[in-house]
Amino acid sequence: MTTTSRAVPGGPGRRPERPQLTERQEERRRRILKATAELAGLGGFDAVQMREVAERAGVALGTLYRYFPSKVHLLVATLQDQLRQLQETLRKRPPTAAEPGARVAQTLMRAFRALQREPQLADAMVRALIFADRSVGPEVEVASRLTSAIILDAMGAGGRPTPEQLSVARVIEHTWHAALITWLSGRASSAQVRTDIETVCRLVGAPADRP
Known part of the structure; x- marks a missing residue:
């Protein structure tokens, strides 16, 4: 699930663009x-079948495919939606630690606790990222x-x-993704995830020694 992190154009507070939809289309997408x-x-990655999604959402199967060409596209879009919800929550209740690294650790652990409450959903979204090919690259x-x-x-x-801040964010993101994969595969405990996140945030948050 390695991805290339880039800053959102215009700064971290701005949302990445997605195509404008009419009110009706947006409601259908929701x-x-x-x-x-x-x-x-309810059932993880395998439970997400396009026909069942269409029936539950009350849309025609052809309509669903116009919005999302495959199950992987659909689950990556679901991940985007979950991230946007997290972003809104964090804007209302931002982390309170004094140090930047500690604030990032608080943020990611808040996200991790949410994933722990929905482990099947978390597994489905992570699997979608792992299975994504070039056709899903933009998503x-x-x-x-x-x-x-x-x-x-x-x-x-x-x-x-700054370029240094972008690099720090990229390293933290890679560690976050790796921690999720090892936790979902049963190769790391929740405590280990916390330790890894706090460690990387502490290490990359410390000022670098320069000659």
């Missing part, structure tokens, strides 16, 4: 994503940029993050 999250939450990029924006917001990077 129903589709809600149905996807519900099915994934994966949006998810990566949202993750970067959340991390940069917690760092207090402002509207124009």
Whole structure:
């Protein structure tokens, strides 16, 4: 699930762009994503079948495919939706730690606790990222940029993050993804995830020694 993190154009506070939809189209899209999250939450990746999603969302199967060409596209879009919800929550209740690294750790652990409450959904979204091929590249990029924006917001990077801040966010994002994969595969405990996240945030948050 390695992705390339990039800053959101205009700074971490701005949302990545997606095509403008009419009010009716947006409402339909919301129903589709809600149905996807519900099915994934019940049975994980395998439970998300396009026909079942269409039936639960109350849309024609052909309509669903016009919005999302495959199950992987659909689940990556669901991940984007979850990240946007997290971003809104964090704006209302931002992390409170004094140090940037500690704020990022607080943010990611808040996200991790949410994933722990919905492990099947978490597994489905992570699997979608792993299975994504080039055709899903733009959608994966949006998810990566949202993750970067959340991390940069917690760092207090402002509207124009520096190259060093972008690099720090990228390293933290890679560690976050790896920690999720090892946890979902049963190769790491929740405590280990916390330790890894806090460690990387502490290490990359410390000022580098320069000659």
